[in-house]
Structure formats: structure tokens, C-alpha cells
Amino acid sequence: MxxxxxxxxxxxxxxxxxxxxxxxxxxxxxxxxxxxxxxxxxxxxxxxxxxxxxxxxxxxxxxxxxxxxxxxxxxxxxxxxxxxxxxxxxxxGGSTTKSFTAASLLMLMERSANSSDPINLQTPISSLIREEFVLPDDYATLHVTLEDALSHRTGMPRHDSSYGGANVTLKDIVLGLRHLPMTAEVRTKFQYCNLMFITLSYVVEKLTDMSLGDFLKKNIWKPLRMTSTFFSLxxxxxxxxxxxxxxxxxxxxxxxxxxxxxxxxxxxxxxxxxxxxxxxxxxxxxxxxxxxxxxxxxxxxxxxxxLRKPRTFLSADEHSAFTGPVGYSFGWEITVYxxxxxxxxxxxxxxxxxxxxxxxxxxxxxxxxxxxxxxxxxxxxxxxxxxxxxxxxxxxxxxxxxxxxxxxxxxxxxNNWKSARKNAYPSAPSPPLQTTLELSKYVGTYHNPGYRNLTLRLAESPAWWLRDAEAVLHMDTFEKTWKYTLDFEHVSGDYFIARTMSPSFAPAASFDYQYFEAEFRIGPDGRPSQVGLTLEAEMGSKKIWFDYLG
Missing domain, CATH: 3.40.710.10 (DD-peptidase/beta-lactamase superfamily)
Structure with missing residues (x-):
């Protein structure tokens, strides 16, 4: 460097x-x-x-x-x-915003304590936004509480590649939760989830008839004279x-x-x-x-x-500079240093x-x-x-x-980027098996109800390509919140490595040098029926499957 x-x-x-x-x-x-x-x-x-x-x-x-x-x-x-x-x-400030969201909900709990319809940490989210808040698991839908969402213990993982788009609303994102796989039982595992704090933002809006930003400005920023703090670009x-x-x-x-x-x-x-x-x-x-x-x-x-009481714990070996495990509570991590x-x-x-x-x-x-x-x-x-x-x-x-x-x-x-093929497919044959179809036959739009559409097209291999120049399957997520490109590197048969890079118009190191495992399924008509990608890390080798639309 x-x-x-x-x-x-x-x-x-x-x-x-x-x-x-x-x-x-x-x-x-x-x-x-x-x-x-x-x-x-x-x-x-x-x-x-x-x-x-x-x-x-x-x-x-x-x-x-x-x-x-x-x-x-x-x-x-x-x-x-x-x-x-x-x-x-x-x-x-990125996710430091989360502690403000948590403080807002605690304020609302205090103010509702003597009302005819009080809310508290044990209030199920579905009782507040019944039509919108539906999870794939019926028990979770009925029992996930405000406390669970504030503590990243709902059983829902990040699924950060699933949301966004032009004019998308908080309600739209909450409605999409029902289509996203859960990866743990409620209150059994810490799984960081931005989606749940987006959901809590929507809860604040519904309870107050004002945006979360306006609520924060009135109830926290103004009293503390935080005159240089904003909720929008x-x-x-x-x-x-x-x-x-x-x-x-x-x-x-x-x-x-x-x-x-x-x-x-x-x-x-x-x-x-x-x-x-x-x-x-x-x-x-x-x-x-x-x-x-x-x-x-x-x-x-x-x-x-x-606010200071740990609800869930991260594993101790992730933070070796600290003594013991790191706790999480309502937008705060808690540890001993x-x-x-x-x-x-x-x-x-x-x-x-x-x-x-x-x-x-x-x-x-x-x-x-x-x-x-x-x-x-x-x-x-x-x-x-x-x-x-x-x-x-x-x-x-x-x-x-x-x-x-x-x-x-x-x-x-x-190094992981360079050895992605070996890491993801250690038993892949050499020489590799040919794809079932010509590469151009995999081109088209695929749909998943939680992640919506992805569209594959043929493109020249990018400048950073680790192999000889060739045509590759390419897609992007430019319509989503988190923007990156995916280029599919053939491994063997209908298995690929989908390598990410940030787009030239919005370069970002956090989206460079990542990869997902990808697989195509071929239908009885000889056309692609699905493509699957390991888009959610908590799902391990399990893939998010998109159906071929044409």
C-alpha cells in the first residue's frame, strides 16, 4: 500500500x-x-x-x-x-442510530404506562402492526416482542440484500419479512438484523403519527441542543x-x-x-x-x-481484546476492557x-x-x-x-477472494464439467418473493477478472439499498462463484472482494428453472432460490 x-x-x-x-x-x-x-x-x-x-x-x-x-x-x-x-x-453515524431508536421506544413505553393501552418490552410487535408484521413462522409472528427486536434475538438474520428500491417505504420492507427465511428460534441466538430496527422505526411512526426523525428531533436532539444532527441527506x-x-x-x-x-x-x-x-x-x-x-x-x-442490561451475547472469541463475552442491549454492546x-x-x-x-x-x-x-x-x-x-x-x-x-x-x-473456488467447492473436478446449457441460455429475470427480481445478462469479464477474458453472466443490485455487481465465474457443471464488486459510480470497499456460491437448476423443458445464491451468511450453504421468469 x-x-x-x-x-x-x-x-x-x-x-x-x-x-x-x-x-x-x-x-x-x-x-x-x-x-x-x-x-x-x-x-x-x-x-x-x-x-x-x-x-x-x-x-x-x-x-x-x-x-x-x-x-x-x-x-x-x-x-x-x-x-x-x-x-x-x-x-x-450508521448503526449508532440504533441506540436512538431504542431510546425512542423506551420513551413511548414510559408515556403509555398509565394509559388504557400501555406498551412495554414484552409487547408483541404483531399486536402493534398486526397486518404488516408477519414472519414465516406463526409462533414467531405472535411472540416476537419489542425487546426481542431491540436485542437482535428474533430468529431473523440480516437479509440485507433483500430490500430497497425506488420509493420503497418502511411499510413495504416490513411487509417483505414474511417471505424471508428465519435461521433460529426466537430468543436462542444473537443475529444482527437491520430489518428489525427498520420495523421498529415503522412502529414509532404508527404509535406517534410522526416520522422517527421528527420524534428524535423533538424529544432528544432539541433538549440536548444537538443542533448539528439530521435524519436525512x-x-x-x-x-x-x-x-x-x-x-x-x-x-x-x-x-x-x-x-x-x-x-x-x-x-x-x-x-x-x-x-x-x-x-x-x-x-x-x-x-x-x-x-x-x-x-x-x-x-x-x-x-x-x-438500556444497560445485556439481553444476548456475542461469542467471546470474536473480540479477543475484551474480557469475556460481549453483551448486546438496545443499540449498545457491553463488555469489559x-x-x-x-x-x-x-x-x-x-x-x-x-x-x-x-x-x-x-x-x-x-x-x-x-x-x-x-x-x-x-x-x-x-x-x-x-x-x-x-x-x-x-x-x-x-x-x-x-x-x-x-x-x-x-x-x-x-486471500479468501483469490481462493474462493477452492474454499467453496473443494471437490470440484478438474477439468470442470461443462454447463448443461450454453451460457446465453441462463440469461433472464429470476424472482424470489423476499428478494424480488434479479436479472442476468451476458457481459465481458471485468478488468479485475482472475482468469482469461471471457463472456460472463453478470447482474447488479443497483435498485437495492446496498449496491454491488455480481459476476458469475464457472466452477463445474451448473455451479458458479458469484463475485461481488462495487459499481464504478459508487465505489465502496465493503462490497469489494466478496463472493457467493451460485447454482442453477434445469427444468424438464431444458430451460433454467431456478438460480440459487448463498446471499445470507447465517444460512450457511443453504441458498436463496429465485424462480426463472424468462
Whole structure:
């Protein structure tokens, strides 16, 4: 990898809050009083610069709160060629939005407690949106509760390739759940599911007769003076046009040209409470302090207790830097790091990444945001835990090697791409069997009720093709929320490897170098009857099957 030789480093903004009430003071008051760089000394700044260079991350903004003092700083660029990333630069927060969705539902539970029709954590979702909320399993339909959906334990996996499209609504997405396979019994397994938080967004709309974004603005952002937080790209762009903070441009690093390529702005309102918020690290410092200190303007003490109670657990070996398993509760992951309890959540959408964290014992909060995807996730973790280790005064020999971890992850990720055929089909014959039909006969549109249509066509093999140039079956998901292309590499018979790449108009590292197993079935009429792809990881080798339409 080629290193970026020059990065912009901005002065550190320090905000001092004399008391809890000052959380509600306006932005000007909170960013007044420039002081020392706090934790962002020259050594830490150099470490951040090196990390951004190594992973080709354009810019990053960070806030750190220690008691009543908040430090915030930007590094690198928010827009080429030289618009600096600052403490006030806006980014998409991705899945950090989920904690706001959870807080909204807890608010509604509190407000309904003395009504004739109260809701609580055990309220089945189907009792609130009976016609829309139907799952493939009747028991799950009747028994999945708000608590289950908030905890990723409904039995429904991600199915992220299933939704989206022009003018798609939250209701449309909820209605589609009935066609998507479940992969676990209710309350038996943690399975991260954006679809369930989209469903919860729809629940809030139905209960309040207002959008989730409007509800958040009225009940959380306004009380906390989060004046730089938005629920749509349009609103953020309008604020910028009015002279307010700018939204960082998202970039993809082209390794061939060694240049940053601007990405198309992420605009997917259908993701809603699963991950559409746009904000900055200064506003998140206000929010994190409010949650950590149990601000009564947001929730009651009882609701804060529920917010922090683990409902499901991730396996311990996935997070070897932590002590024991990682718990999940209502948009927060909960773990122990170097003897201290952490509450945190990551967020990522194409072109952006974020992380938020608070440590009650220390009265610390951290928020980090950046403007590329995947590599930003890695850089944010590396910077976050280096900063945390410094603050905790962890000896060098006791520190987890985050840089080494992600360097190895990148190498493994690219090696898996190269060895996809062997990994997916270790017993495939050599030489391979011919396809049953000529390749052109597989062209056409195929349909699955949950994933809707996919259309295959013949195309020239792309520039990155690992074999000699040839015609290949090709499709794209440009009408969906998450956009990528698929090129089908023949393995043997009617079995293929479908390799993903992000489109040239919206390059994104998170969609590059992935692959699915693919298989065609031939009907008695000698025409293709189905194509199956392993689009959902929780289903293992089981495929999502699409029927041939012609």
C-alpha cells in the first residue's frame, strides 16, 4: 500500500461544562475556551496520522469527554483537495442510530404506562402492526416482542440484500419479512438484523403519527441542543447551504491510481432507525454524556437500567481484546476492557464509519467518525483503543495489537477472494464439467418473493477478472439499498462463484472482494428453472432460490 504523505491536523477544540445543566447550552458556549490538546498530544496525533496513511482514510474527527470537559479534534481532510476535517464536520453515524431508536421506544413505553393501552418490552410487535408484521413462522409472528427486536434475538438474520428500491417505504420492507427465511428460534441466538430496527422505526411512526426523525428531533436532539444532527441527506445538505457545518465527502481509495475517488452520497431513507443519522462528534459528546449520566429529560432511571442490561451475547472469541463475552442491549454492546466496563456501538454505511463509547466508572465518553468505509472501521478501532490505552496507562506489552489484527484481516480477506473456488467447492473436478446449457441460455429475470427480481445478462469479464477474458453472466443490485455487481465465474457443471464488486459510480470497499456460491437448476423443458445464491451468511450453504421468469 502506498502511504499518504501529507495530512491536515486541526487544532483541538475544548469545551468545559460547569454542571450537568450545561449539557443544554448552545453550541457556541460549548466550544468556547480553547485550552490544551488534552489527550491529543503530539505523540497521539502522530499515531493517528500514521494510521490514516496506512489504511488510506481521508479524515477522522474525534471527541473525548472527561467529566465536565470535552476535547474534540479533526485530522486529515473532509473534502479534497484541502478542506480540513474538524470537530464540527458531519458524517453518517450508521448503526449508532440504533441506540436512538431504542431510546425512542423506551420513551413511548414510559408515556403509555398509565394509559388504557400501555406498551412495554414484552409487547408483541404483531399486536402493534398486526397486518404488516408477519414472519414465516406463526409462533414467531405472535411472540416476537419489542425487546426481542431491540436485542437482535428474533430468529431473523440480516437479509440485507433483500430490500430497497425506488420509493420503497418502511411499510413495504416490513411487509417483505414474511417471505424471508428465519435461521433460529426466537430468543436462542444473537443475529444482527437491520430489518428489525427498520420495523421498529415503522412502529414509532404508527404509535406517534410522526416520522422517527421528527420524534428524535423533538424529544432528544432539541433538549440536548444537538443542533448539528439530521435524519436525512437532504436536511444535512440544506443546513450546509445555509452556512452550517459541512458533510464530509465520502471517498474510495483507488489502489491503481493511488488517489481518492469521491463516492456518490449515501441516500437511503428506508434504512431509517437502523442507520441514517448524520451528525458530528461534538453532538455525540452531548448525547453520550446524557446517556452515561442518566439525564432525566430523556429517560427515567428505570429505563436507563433496561438500556444497560445485556439481553444476548456475542461469542467471546470474536473480540479477543475484551474480557469475556460481549453483551448486546438496545443499540449498545457491553463488555469489559482492561478491567473497565464499556458501553459502545459501531456504525457503517458506504463511505462512512463511526464509533461511540462511554465508560461510567471513569466518566469518559468517546466518539469517532470518518469518511470512507471498512478501512475507516479499522482505523477508528485502532485509534480509539490506542487513545483508551494511553488514558488507562496500559503498559505497551499488555496492549492488544489492533494494527496487527486489521493488517492480517486485510490479507486474509484478499486471500479468501483469490481462493474462493477452492474454499467453496473443494471437490470440484478438474477439468470442470461443462454447463448443461450454453451460457446465453441462463440469461433472464429470476424472482424470489423476499428478494424480488434479479436479472442476468451476458457481459465481458471485468478488468479485475482472475482468469482469461471471457463472456460472463453478470447482474447488479443497483435498485437495492446496498449496491454491488455480481459476476458469475464457472466452477463445474451448473455451479458458479458469484463475485461481488462495487459499481464504478459508487465505489465502496465493503462490497469489494466478496463472493457467493451460485447454482442453477434445469427444468424438464431444458430451460433454467431456478438460480440459487448463498446471499445470507447465517444460512450457511443453504441458498436463496429465485424462480426463472424468462
Amino acid at each position: 502506498r502511504l499518504i504523505r501529507s495530512l491536515l491536523i486541526l487544532p483541538c477544540v475544548v469545551a468545559t461544562f460547569p454542571n450537568d445543566q450545561a449539557i443544554t447550552s448552545d453550541h457556541t458556549a460549548e466550544t468556547a475556551g480553547l485550552s490544551s490538546d488534552g489527550p491529543f498530544d503530539s505523540q497521539m496525533s502522530s499515531f493517528i496520522e500514521t494510521t490514516l496513511s496506512k489504511f488510506h482514510v481521508p479524515g477522522i474527527s474525534i471527541s473525548f469527554s472527561n467529566g465536565t470537559t470535552t476535547y474534540a479534534k479533526g485530522y486529515g481532510i473532509s473534502r479534497t483537495p484541502n478542506t480540513a476535517a474538524t470537530a464540527e464536520t458531519l458524517y453518517f 437532504t436536511d444535512a445538505q440544506k443546513a450546509e447551504a445555509d452556512g452550517n457545518e459541512i458533510l464530509a465527502t465520502s471517498y474510495f481509495y483507488n489502489e491503481t491510481t493511488a488517489k481518492f475517488v469521491p463516492m456518490r452520497p449515501f441516500d437511503a431513507p428506508e434504512v431509517s432507525g437502523a442507520g441514517v443519522m448524520i451528525t458530528n462528534v461534538v453532538d455525540y459528546a452531548k448525547y453520550l454524556r446524557a446517556i452515561m449520566n442518566e439525564d432525566p429529560r430523556i429517560l427515567s432511571h428505570e429505563s436507563y437500567v433496561e 482492561k478491567g473497565h466496563q464499556l458501553f459502545y456501538h459501531d456504525g457503517s454505511v458506504p463511505g462512512y464509519a463511526a464509533k461511540m463509547m462511554y465508560i461510567p466508572e471513569k466518566n469518559w465518553t468517546l466518539a469517532l467518525m470518518s469518511n470512507t468505509d471498512m478501512y475507516s472501521d479499522w482505523a477508528i478501532d485502532i485509534v480509539c483503543f490506542e487513545l483508551l490505552d494511553n488514558l488507562l496507562e496500559i503498559p505497551a506489552k499488555e496492549r492488544f495489537d489492533w494494527m496487527g489484527k486489521y493488517t492480517k484481516d486485510e490479507e486474509m480477506w484478499k
